[in-house]
Amino acid sequence: MSQKHGTMAHYIVGEGFVGPVQSGANGQGADAVSRAAAAPAQPDANRAFRFSRMFPDLPRFRPDEEGLIALGLAMEDSPELHDHPSLPAGYTYFGQFVDHDITRDLTDGLPSGVLTEEEIEQGRSPSLDLDSLYGRGPDRETNPLYEADHVQLRIGRTFPVGAPGTPEGTVLTSDLPRDNEGKAVIGDPRNDENLAVAQTHMAFLKLHNVVAAQLAALGYFGHELFTRARLLTTLHYQWIVLHDFLPRIMDPAVLRQVINTDPSQRIFQVQPGDEPTMPIEFSVAAYRLGHSMIRDTYSWNRFFPEATLAQLFQFTKGSGDLAGLPTLPSNWPIDWRRFYDYGNALGAEALPAMNRTRTIDTALALNLRNLPGFEHLGPQASLAVRNLLRGRLLGLPSGQDVANFLGAVVLTPAQLCHGPHGKVIQKYGFDTQTPLWYYILKEAEVLNGGLQLGPVGSRIMAETFVGLIENSRTSILAPAYRYWRPMLPAQRPGHFTMADLLLLVNELNPLGAAVEEVVQPVVHIVKPGETLRMIAAEHYGDESKWPIIFQANRGQIANPDIIHAGMRLVIPQLDGATPSRGAEVAAPSSENNGAVAANGVAAH
Template sequence: MYQRGPDRDRFVIGETSDTPGRGDPSVPVRLPFDLPRGPDGTALIGDPRNDENLVVAQTHLAFLRFHNQVVTELKAGNIEPIEPGQVSSFEAARQLVIWHYHWIVLHDFLRRLIQPSVLDEVLQGGRKFFMYDREPFMPVEFSGATYRLGHSMVRASYDYNRVFTPKPGGVTPATLELLFLFSGGSGSVVPIPSDWIIDWRRFHDVDAAVTPGKSRKLDPFVVPPLTDLPEFRHEPDERLRSLTFRNLKRGVQLGLPSGQWVARHMGMTPLSPVELSTGRDGAAARANGFHVQTPLWYYILKEAKVQEDGLRLGQVGSRILAEVFAGLIQGDPSSFLNIYPHWKPTLPSATRDDFTMADLLNLTGDLNPVGAELTNGPEPDCQAPVVNHQPARRYRAAGGSSGQV
């Protein structure tokens, strides 16, 4: 989100002053609900991939608004900076945001996705397999296989807001095709229409009256839309249109080891050929020899199904994710794991000394801008917020702000 910082990437920073402006969440005006964009619709964000589908884009936007809210609370004296005496509200907010984000990754996201005991082992006992000298890197076992687990969790459609929902009163479910269409990276509809603003209550546990949707369980399958990717429909070989085949092919191209090899390397007992032959995919696994020499991506998903009923990763997958995420955060010299290992979150939260994605969204507000019912009132503003920073900048992205992202 911050890229290299305001002094080196000024195009992301809006013009600022001491007068509250458009980007200040404390101002009682309609707030923007789309990413900051240039004249051609390109999102002015650190990583353009975060604009490839609408849910990810709205998540990135939530973090921009989170930063702005932290700035507002700092200036109001409602919260304290981590380091007393920090002059720049931007830098104080950035440190608070990054540390709380790292906490969310480790203690909210990872604890849901992997075996919690494995994370505790890594944080308390140290890493054993993901090692580096000075600069951390992205291991191919992580990027080319294990962290592609999300492809199995994706649903074909979502209960997105009161308009795009399979529930009574909705127009249509938010299909994957639509979620990719209403974005700048993969689609062409920007800024987003007001009825495509996300209802966070349907994705995170932020409202006791609303039950959020869940991802698919982890298993060696993907939903049908991912077996016929629109961007590859020109391929004469039908297999190349399938994300499953492309993941397996990529593993071969990267020279990834088998799941059995990784398990043994970690001192674990691999899944047996019998375990790998179970389920609806068992016959295909045997036909391709996957029950004895299993591609790592497939192994991670099968392990999750066999060992954890698809509710979280199994032992090998959990270890890889725990080591890589902890290692990448430890590779940041400014992270709390390096500066203050026993630090606990300080921002307002439902549970003392903890901070979750739900807490972040509650702090930011605007959980359901589209509303629960049709109204004749003004539509939510879909123009973009700007980054609130202390010194004034020449570039004016979408109106002034008073210290924010």
């Protein structure tokens, strides 16, 4: 299957192949992406990555292509793009790293004769076990991924481009390992398609190596050392997915509900003895929320305070040419301080402003229309158009049908028509039957202000991730790990986040600091009796904005109903406004001796 930006024929269990019909000399043409062909199982069906339907009994929604193209183009022509008030931009590309891990087919490119039946079955099934990092292990064909000890993963070196003695003139261990042609030598070549996901992959390479070094110091060696290092790295990775990443982008209550529901009562089920499949409602709709979160520029490092998406593609080998150099130039490693929030971990260090994702809504960054390899497709060079046509091609149900099935509140025609796409929505009847991907984004926009997914998107995400983690070969949701908690150093013992990972591998900013504008956060010290609603009213003049403060302080607030006197809460700056600093220097009251604010009553 093609790995290029998601263009592929899908093998849906029980249906066979559903995918693009090739036309024209190069397999292109106006209908190349949008026409579907459901064929009987083909000779390579046993090797195809397996998809399924989460809602197989719902009607398949296949509106006219004209309307989908018009809607997709309108999404990328939206007049306003809004920053998320608290979600660090690094999670956009962590999400892409996770996507590649879920869909990594370890058998791709290998002849069947060298594979066992178990390898073929597992290789075509989704899981969260870092196959994209480890490949088939240090003793198999993928051993170029590993150092000579068959334990440590290889790390690449940058190419110096500055004067000797300067950071940019130094060889840094800040690139993926590469061969003589510059191709990344990693478990999943898709992780070299843009520089942000490439640097994320590199962070996980370093995490494994740090864990292996710690275990070696305890006396482990050889195969047991590698096995234990991989196990611990994978468990911490799954923890980040389940307890750091997902609660930021979806409703945490829905996630907890699905985790605590008996697997036999869930919508997405894996029968005992079966390998899991990938629900198309997840892969083609819900998980494409990341396309809405992408920015068109990023404050990348001290040398590139406004790096474009085109540059992030150029400085890879998967989509670009590394600017003609053999490895990543030494002035292009990421400054991770700009992509994640480290709370108080960096002390009094002056920090650059943090990149935040775009809000989760129906507006997409304009530059997505020019992704490498699709420039010749005309309107279908639009990522939004391709997403909508793919949903039609695969017969996804409408958003309204899924909402009704789940018992969720259905968006009204007025809600769907509100905003810059309203005329297109109404013209093509999408106000009563809406493409699932658009509906999920609109639901986040209307019901949650773009801060996180709504009920339909959250349920599809939770069902899929919980099911895939439970059925991975290593799983923190397995009975053996029911009481397992992260053991690596972290800001909050027993928890582990992407910020903790990057602090642990200790290369937040390999290029060093430079004189630059520093944005100091506004801090509110909680007083006895205060609630999140009260704090939001004080700083924003609107108590309904309390979720913004909650999301920005999830590292110390587990339950929005309970906050403690004396807590130091970061108050995010909203677009075009600076929150009041009136409480920044307020001393904590001695009342209640620092106990739960308002004695544990609702804090929001």
